[in-house]
Amino acid sequence: MRxxxxxxxxxxxxxxxxxxxxxxxxxxxxxxxxxxxxxxLDVWFGEHAERVQAVKGVSLEVAAGASVGLVGExxxxxxxxxxxxxxxxxTWSGHxxxxxxxxxKRRSRAFYDKVQMVxxxxxxxxxxxxxxxxxxxETLALHKLGDVDRRIVGLLEDVGLGRQFRFRYxxxxxxxxxxxxxxxxxxxxxxxxxxxxxxxxxxDVSVQAEIxxxxxxxxxxxxxxxxxxxxxLAVVAHLCESIAVMQNGQLVETLSVQxxxxxxxxxxxxxxxxxxxxxxxxSTQRADDSQTSPAN
Amino acid sequence: MSLLEVEDLRxxxxxxxxxxxxxxxxSFSLGQERLGIVGExxxxxxxxxxxxLRLIRPPGKVSxxxxxxxxxxxxxKSDKQMRAVRGQRISMVMQDPKxxxxxxxxxxxxxxxxxxxxxxxxxxxxxQKTLEMLEAVAIRDPERVFKAYPHELSGGMGQRIxxxxxxxxxxxxxxxxxxxxxxDVTVQMQVLNIMDKLVAERGMGLIFISHDLNLxxxxxxxxxxxxxxxxxxxxxxxxxxQAQHPYTQGLLDSMPRLDAPxxxxxxxxxxxxxxxxxxxxLS
Numbered sequence: 256m257r258x259x260x261x262x263x264x265x266x267x268x269x270x271x272x273x274x275x276x277x278x279x280x281x282x283x284x285x286x287x288x289x290x291x292x293x294x295x296l297d298v299w300f301g302e303h304a305e306r307v308q309a310v311k312g313v314s315l316e317v318a319a320g321a322s323v324g325l326v327g328e329x330x331x332x333x334x335x336x337x338x339x340x341x342x343x344x345x346t347w348s349g350h351x352x353x354x355x356x357x358x359x360k361r362r363s364r365a366f367y368d369k370v371q372m373v374x375x376x377x378x379x380x381x382x383x384x385x386x387x388x389x390x391x392x393e394t395l396a397l398h399k400l401g402d403v404d405r406r407i408v409g410l411l412e413d414v415g416l417g418r419q420f421r422f423r424y425x426x427x428x429x430x431x432x433x434x435x436x437x438x439x440x441x442x443x444x445x446x447x448x449x450x451x452x453x454x455x456x457x458x459d460v461s462v463q464a465e466i467x468x469x470x471x472x473x474x475x476x477x478x479x480x481x482x483x484x485x486x487x488l489a490v491v492a493h494l495c496e497s498i499a500v501m502q503n504g505q506l507v508e509t510l511s512v513q514x515x516x517x518x519x520x521x522x523x524x525x526x527x528x529x530x531x532x533x534x535x536x537x538s539t540q541r542a543d544d545s546q547t548s549p550a551n
Numbered sequence: 552m553s554l555l556e557v558e559d560l561r562x563x564x565x566x567x568x569x570x571x572x573x574x575x576x577x578s579f580s581l582g583q584e585r586l587g588i589v590g591e592x593x594x595x596x597x598x599x600x601x602x603x604l605r606l607i608r609p610p611g612k613v614s615x616x617x618x619x620x621x622x623x624x625x626x627x628k629s630d631k632q633m634r635a636v637r638g639q640r641i642s643m644v645m646q647d648p649k650x651x652x653x654x655x656x657x658x659x660x661x662x663x664x665x666x667x668x669x670x671x672x673x674x675x676x677x678x679q680k681t682l683e684m685l686e687a688v689a690i691r692d693p694e695r696v697f698k699a700y701p702h703e704l705s706g707g708m709g710q711r712i713x714x715x716x717x718x719x720x721x722x723x724x725x726x727x728x729x730x731x732x733x734x735d736v737t738v739q740m741q742v743l744n745i746m747d748k749l750v751a752e753r754g755m756g757l758i759f760i761s762h763d764l765n766l767x768x769x770x771x772x773x774x775x776x777x778x779x780x781x782x783x784x785x786x787x788x789x790x791x792x793q794a795q796h797p798y799t800q801g802l803l804d805s806m807p808r809l810d811a812p813x814x815x816x817x818x819x820x821x822x823x824x825x826x827x828x829x830x831x832x833l834s
Contacts, residue, residue: 328735329706430592459591459762464805464816471815486735493807493816516809531736532809534769535743 289319289354290480291340291448296349298335309335310347311504319354319447322474322481324491326528327501333484337450340482341372353448368398371441375453377433381425387411387436388421394443410439413476415469431462438469442477451483455490467493488532492516500525553580554723554756555603555641558617562598562780565610573598573611575780581724581756585747587771587788588760591802595780596760600726603758604641605633620724639669642717646729648709652701658685659697662716669720684715688745707738711745718749724756732763743770764791764802776802779826798825 298310310332317323325333338344340351342362351358354369374380381390391407400406408418414435425433434454441449454470455463471494474481485491491498492512500508500522508522520526530536562574574595579586590596602613605625618625620640628636637643645651653661662681663674672680678697685693688711701709710730717725727746731739747770750757761767767774768791776784776799784796794800801819 328737460764460802461591461805461819464807465818467807468815468818489807489809492809492812512812516812527737529809531740534765535740535747536769537747 289447290321291315291317291482292350292352293336293340294350294352296336296339296347296351298332298339298344298347300344300346309504310339312349313501313504313506315499315506315509317448317480317482319480320478321497322483322495324495324498325482325484325501326486326488326491326498328486330503331501332504333501334452337372337452337482337484341370341450342366364398367446368444369446370448370450371444371446372450372452373434373437373441373454376457377430377437378425378457380437381433383425386422386424387416387428387439390436390440391443394440398444400443400445406443410443413442413473414439415465429462430458431465434458434462434466435469438466438473442473447478448480448482451481451485453485454483456485456487463490470494488515488528500528553582554621555581556617556619557581557603558615560599560602560615560618561613562595562602562607563612563614573780574602577775577777577780577782579775579782579785581758583754583756584773585750585757585759585771585788587767587774588758588777589762589764589767589774590777591762593779594777596762596777597728599777600643600728600758600760603726604637604643606637606643638665638717638722639720640722641724641726642720642722643726643728644710644713644717644730647733648701648706648713649733651713652709654701656700657697658699658701658704658712662712662719665716666719680719681715684719685712687718687749688712688715689741690715705738707734707742710734710738710742714742714746714749718753721753722755724758725750726758726760728760729762730759731766732761739766764806768792781826783825796825797822 293313293315296310296313297308300307300309313332313336315323325336327333335344339347340353340358345360353366356366358366385393388407391410392403395403395406407421411418411420416432416435416439420428420432428436451470455466458466467490470481473479481494483491483494492515495512497509497511498515499506500510502524508520508525510520510525514520515529518529520529557580558578560574560577561572563570563572577595577599588596588599598607601607603618603625605613607613615626620636625636652658659678659681662684663677666677666680682693682697685696690696690708690711696704696708696712704712710733714730725746730746731742734742746757749755759767759771768788771788774786774788774791775782776794776796778798784794784799786794791799792803794803798819801817804817805819807813807816
């Protein structure tokens with residue numbers, strides 16, 4: 256929120272008026288950077304009386320090669336930001352930019368060569384009647400990549416599945432193996448940016464460790480940029496260098512992992528999140544209903 | 552004094568390739584305490600909870616050398632007698648309130664129905680008790696929630712309503728199967744706080760089933776760690792981090808921790824011998 260305000264301030268100072276997000280920086284070329292730039296992003300669902308503002312004026316920058324985590328409660332709009340970036344949600348306004356390319360309402364194929372997404376639930380994100388081979392070769396065909404045979408074997412090896420998994424169907428795979436297939440599918444297009452939407456929350460801790468290790472290895476090998484959504488602060492802290500905290504559609508705070516680990520959050524909401532993630536604290540105090548119970 | 556004694560509990564399911572033993576000889580006793588059962592998916596922790604209430608559907612089979620509630624034998628009870636146990640003496644809170652509440656009935660009616668199972672009394676009295684119970688689970692506006700349908704409430708409120716419904720017959724034992732894993736961390740803490748308080752006030756026994764080691768070690772008094780249908784280790788919850796069994800240690804090591812950053816997470820190496828380890832007498 257603070258970020259957004261400073262943003263507004265600078266526009267007010269420069270006298271640009273009420274359409275601030277087509278902003279002056281771009282003209283200067285200062286933001287012609289690699290990575291992701293989000294400025295004043297609003298996302299809403301429904302119309303008129305039913306309109307729900309899911310994301311409210313969020314500005315966030317992810318430099319190329321960086322790894323940024325988005326944390327917050329369910330309904331705070333963190334996944335919606337990823338969905339707006341990938342074009343899965345069309346009702347947004349603001350300024351989105353990926354690798355110097357400003358995004359419109361539609362995404363080009365070139366965009367998906369750069370940006371890929373891994374979803375939360377590996378049980379839902381793979382087609383039950385498509386074998387691993389079909390999933391990967393379809394993706395490769397869509398991206399007009401040749402040499403399918405070699406690539407599929409390579410991808411499977413990269414994500415730690417042997418070639419023996421190539422002709423299996425999702426029901427013949429465990430949750431962790433499915434998530435590896437989903438990661439292989441995302442990597443098939445050889446993207447530079449991966450959007451990770453709770454990639455390990457459906458998995459057991461031991462499997463989560465394997466997937467997190469895989470993600471950090473892949474990032475090192477391929478110089479990937481990560482934007483990861485998670486409700487688990489420890490997971491985000493493990494994989495990311497900086498963390499953005501969201502509440503009710505707004506970005507309340509960004510902080511580095513060092514600050515997070517040192518519990519040096521300035522916003523009360525972030526402190527509460529930190530405290531809650533350290534485990535249960537027994538108190539004689541009566542639980543208070545009033546602090547946090549969003550209606551959705 | 553122990554409220555519940557379980558000895559050599561087994562749950563098995565026939566499959567095309569032979570009988571699958573999901574729970575293989577679990578023994579424990581529960582007093583007026585918070586007993587945590589942790590394990591990964593497929594370890595049999597939820598089935599253990601369900602088997603106590605004899606909620607395993609055929610063709611699944613439950614057997615035990617002994618399963619007693621106070622001085623009553625749960626194994627020899629008829630289905631009708633079991634219905635008097637479920638909800639009244641032992642009740643259960645499930646993971647997701649979305650699937651446990653009746654979507655076409657108001658919250659108030661549902662809780663009153665649970666109350667009417669155990670006690671007679673007119674509608675005004677039932678309503679009164681229900682409103683009191685809603686207040687006890689920290690619902691701010693009981694009158695409004697009483698008239699609301701489940702879809703009008705948040706997940707955290709839904710889970711508190713489930714707890715209210717389960718506690719209104721005043722059972723001696725509450726089995727909570729991942730009661731907070733569908734909830735956000737901050738809401739999770741509130742729900743735990745309420746359960747903690749009610750358990751302490753009413754002298755209930757709580758079986759808390761979870762996959763979250765951190766949470767269990769901070770919330771419970773005692774923990775059973777399950778692997779492949781067996782209890783591999785039992786320890787005091789606050790000593791979970793000094794656990795001896797390699798499986799428990801492996802699980803703890805594989806968790807990323809905020810206070811202890813690590814370059815790589817260690818990956819659990821499963822030893823086939825753990826499957827055959829003796830559950831032993833871990834009462």
